[in-house]
Amino acid sequence: MKVVVFGLTVSSSWGNGHATLWRGLIEALHRRGHAVTFFERDTDYYRHNRDLHALPGGELVLYPDWDAVAARARRAVAEADVALVTSYCPDAAVAERAVLDAPRALRLFYDLDTPVTLAALDGGAPPAYVGPDGFSGYDLVLSYTGGPALDALRTRLGARRVAPLYGHVDPAVHRPVARADRFAADLSYLGTYAADRQAALEALFIQPALARPASRFLIGGAQYPADFPWAENIFFVQHLPPPEHPAFFSSGRLTLNVTRRAMAAMGWCPSGRLFEAAACGATILTDDWDGLDSFFACGSELIVARTTADALAAVDLSDAELRRIAEAGRARVLAEHTSDHRAADFEAAVAAAWGPVR
Structure with a gap:
């Protein structure tokens, strides 16, 4: 598969839990024969704390603002098998439009912050990455949180199909080492x-x-x-x-x-x-x-x-x-609970939403 992601960050682990997860998952997907392109807005706070400059197993696209990358993003989506927006993507609204307009790609949203999303709804202030139609336009919504959260994504945000995609670890990166x-x-x-x-x-x-x-x-x-x-x-x-x-x-x-x-x-x-x-x-x-x-x-x-x-x-x-x-x-x-296990879970969720993985 060709997978295109519009996310928060993969280049900097500073102050967020997204980057390390994406690094492990992208490498695991690469080992299984898939290609991932990750679009990340080049923000000051991540630029000054960047601890990854190239994406092993994938392509990292850093951009200053959406206008500068819109044409490239739409080309990537047009060629993709799977196009995906994540929670806290700073350009979620315009990225969503590009994904929902995809001519052939399976359209996904991955909420890595589902409890925060639902708590914001409870407070009457939906986060910026949730549009006026909720998640109803996506073919599949993946959630970092399982259990009752999956039902809430259906009933409160209109998700048509949901599946958990939990946290994980790359044991080649996180392993026992000498005591410091x-x-x-x-x-x-x-x-x-x-x-x-x-x-x-x-x-x-x-x-x-x-x-x-x-x-x-x-x-x-x-x-x-x-x-x-x-x-x-x-x-x-x-x-x-x-x-x-x-x-x-x-x-x-x-x-x-x-x-x-x-x-x-x-x-x-x-x-x-x-x-x-x-x-x-x-x-x-x-x-x-x-x-x-x-x-x-x-x-x-x-x-x-x-x-x-x-x-x-x-x-x-x-x-x-x-x-x-x-x-x-x-x-x-x-x-x-390794990244390879979650890559297999990702494949299975895609297969269920859209027939066999191509």
């Missing part, structure tokens, strides 16, 4: 600051740090405010590009996953970081949400924490027990 002293920690957390994650971070990270002053706690990320409640034993490293993630995850005893509030409330929305950390051999401590046990066996493949006491109990586990959980979690990811 600067990332050593009893409990680490890698994530961009988000106000709606702060309550969970307080309970599962900051309070445990205060309760274990002799232990080392480490945060890696971006956009943390000046009034963040740091403690003497909480250390910080600035935004880490993906090549440094394996060392981060491989160097601590335990790493924390905290889900955005809207995603946790809806459930069935595994963060790509869950799979990345597990693929690197990290023992994962995570908040709880509906559907989690469909992706990991809670207790044996990762640890679920609902309270500060739960987090402290995890920190106090022996190294041998933490290693056992990490090994089981990594085995589960390699068996079910």
